[in-house]
Amino acid sequence: MDEEREWRFNYFNYFTEIEEHFQRARGTGMFLLSPLDWALIETWKNAGVPLEAVLRGIDEAFEKWREKRQRVRMINSLAYCAQPVLEIAQRMAENAPAPGKREPAAPFSLEDLRSYLLANAAAVARFPDIAASLERLASEAEEHYRDLEDLECRLTALEDKMTAAVRAAASEEELVKARREFDLQLRPYRSKMTADQIAVLERQFLDRRLLENLNLPRLSLFHLH
Numbered sequence: 001m002d003e004e005r006e007w008r009f010n011y012f013n014y015f016t017e018i019e020e021h022f023q024r025a026r027g028t029g030m031f032l033l034s035p036l037d038w039a040l041i042e043t044w045k046n047a048g049v050p051l052e053a054v055l056r057g058i059d060e061a062f063e064k065w066r067e068k069r070q071r072v073r074m075i076n077s078l079a080y081c082a083q084p085v086l087e088i089a090q091r092m093a094e095n096a097p098a099p100g101k102r103e104p105a106a107p108f109s110l111e112d113l114r115s116y117l118l119a120n121a122a123a124v125a126r127f128p129d130i131a132a133s134l135e136r137l138a139s140e141a142e143e144h145y146r147d148l149e150d151l152e153c154r155l156t157a158l159e160d161k162m163t164a165a166v167r168a169a170a171s172e173e174e175l176v177k178a179r180r181e182f183d184l185q186l187r188p189y190r191s192k193m194t195a196d197q198i199a200v201l202e203r204q205f206l207d208r209r210l211l212e213n214l215n216l217p218r219l220s221l222f223h224l225h
Contacts, residue, residue, distance in 0.1 A: 159218065
């Protein structure tokens with residue numbers, strides 16, 4: 001796989017690439033990422049953190065951990081790598097040339113895309129307007145397949161709309177339970193993040209948890225497997 005083709009493939013395998021790299025760095029292929037980890041990956045993706053920055057940040061975190069004479073515990077979360085990832089992303093942004101427009105080719109077929117959109121439309125039937133929009137996108141799949149960046153923007157807008165509705169309808173108990181779960185998972189790594197980073201991560205975590213509780217799908221192309 002040449003460099004350009006590899007970049008295109010990785011663009012839509014952001015989550016999988018990070019998960020597998022973390023597992024390799026940790027030396028445990030069967031290690032499962034936590035809901036906090038997935039929320040953190042989502043915040044990186046939404047912030048435009050390059051995949052390369054995340055992978056290099058993971059490596060740097062493990063290198064520093066191995067250099068310690070006393071290792072209290074194994075690295076059990078991507079949150080341990082958060083600071084190196086952001087520092088490397090910042091250095092890359094400072095040294096990067098002016099970006100040109102790159103159209104990532106998808107590692108999925110047109111039929112895969114159409115099926116994905118229709119399946120999600122059926123899964124969000126409780127939101128008729130969102131379901132109708134997804135069905136319309138599916139009917140125009142061939143056109144959107146030629147401009148995946150625009151399609152991703154449309155899907156993100158629909159997901160934001162769905163998430164806002166779910167959050168507004170959530171009970172106080174559901175929100176408190178989700179926040180307690182977030183606090184528990186983040187506790188060992190809270191000192192490694194700024195207040196702003198924690199706030200963004202908490203919102204992402206809560207949104208993911210609320211959608212999962214209702215068995216609602218993620219609509220982004222990053223979740224098309």
